[in-house]
Amino acid sequence: MNSEGPNRPAGRRDSAGILAAMKAVMLGDLKSSFRQPRDLVNPLLFFVLVVMLFPLGVSPEVAFLQQAGAGILWVAALLSVLLSLDHLFRHDFDDGTLEQLVLQPQPLFLLVLAKSMAHWVLTGLPLVLLTPLLGVMVHLEGNSIAVLCLTLLIGTPVLSLIGAIGAALTLGLRSAGVLLSLMIIPLYIPVLIFGTGTVMAAGEAAPVTGQLALMGAFLVLALTLAPFASAAALRISLSNA
């Protein structure tokens, strides 16, 4: 793939190869999602719909929505990410690209990390961008909305990374969606607790740097550990298929 001269140091070439491969995987995912915009749009619509259910189903009163708003948006975002995990690996699995990916010389966990990041750009990031609008609809204050966006910005990548483990484990199984939810939601709970807790603290004008730092720690932990589990799970699922 790299036609470099013989004097090029091998170490530099290997790292360039790995980064190039990761970039290729990410760009490939981003490009193919534009060809099938359904995967991009559905989770966003789902997000809005779920948020809409709460004023309709419980109460449209300002007091209730202000108190519950952060939680409603976080839960809706969590469910939207969960819904979108199905297509993280499935398209590649169906057309054989996934097996190619596993056979690449580059470490699989890095390629999985690239895929998870692409997934976040396509799912989590649009959710964060849509949050201010929905925040206004549930009567959240400006400061709360800002902190909410921040917690979602840090938290949704964690959801994508952990979700990738579940998606890899349930690849090719019947009723994968329900099984995935059952397996992954318990693992999502800490992120949810701190995501909403931080916004509540902001609402009471309490300091939030501690909680945000903790969420950052979750992100770092997920970035470093989750891809290994996902890679192992992919190999297991592919050997089973």
Next chain:
Amino acid sequence: MWQLFHKLGSPKWFYGIASRLMPWLLWTGVALFMAGIIWGLAFAPPDYLQGNSYRIIFIHVPSAFLAQSVYIMMAVAALVTLVWRMKLADVFVKSAAPVGALLTFLALFTGAVWGKPTWGTWWIWDARLTSMLILLFLYFGAIALGSAIADEKSSARAVAVLVLVGVVNIPIIKYSVEWWNTLHQPATFKLTEKPSMPADMWVPLLMAVLGLYLLFGWLACLRMQTEILVREGRTRWVKELVRPGGNA
């Protein structure tokens, strides 16, 4: 040393050992557990705060303790499955998961029912109960994934990955839930008052915990024997077992 390790991984060896261990585990377990329960129910003094409802502790704490221990044992077995590919380790995981799930449910049920006379409600979202509820779902996830994958080896490794991911998350979940709980409740109610328990209370409790451990050991052996029979049904040693004169 490797011989011992290899032997440990042999289903046939385990089946024999289990058969010999089981009666001992069962009877000492029953004796210890029932002694603890009866002492706690009939002979331990009533609690000055909670009266007699605290006697639920003698089955609540052993259930909760075991529910968490069993998951950790499963995690260790999961590691052995992934690293050393030992079949017996996966046999343990498959056998222990439903038992752990039941113990978690019993801990939840007894904890909830205990809450009614203590706090006046059938359910309370406190840190301990909520963590237990999440643990129950971790068990369900492992059981569901295991039964969804048909191939034995893939199923073993997939469940192992999931259980390991779960065990890494358990301290995070506990910490998060406790933090969440302090946000929403002025005081934390403690279901057990271990430091201030007189010997009349914690000795029967300890007996009940140890007894339940032994009983779990017995049940695990039993269930592992079943799993081994199913997996190794076509081997000669299993067929010898079922012939009249063999000791199944």
Next chain:
Amino acid sequence: MAFDSFDAFVAMGGHGPYVWACYFVFFALSLVLVLWSRAQRKAALQGVARRSTGRGETDTGKAPADFVRVDSSNH
């Protein structure tokens, strides 16, 4: 004894229904699990027995090969 009479023991100072409900559920569900596990083992043993008597004692678990005897002697 921590109780004055058997009735007091059952009543548990008013908390009787809670305490006994817990103990009952604990023992009932545990018994169900134990009995079910024993039934599973019995079924597994029976399954092995059925298969081995049905097919004869082969290690491979496959049906014994059918050989047709061919007389190649020159009588």
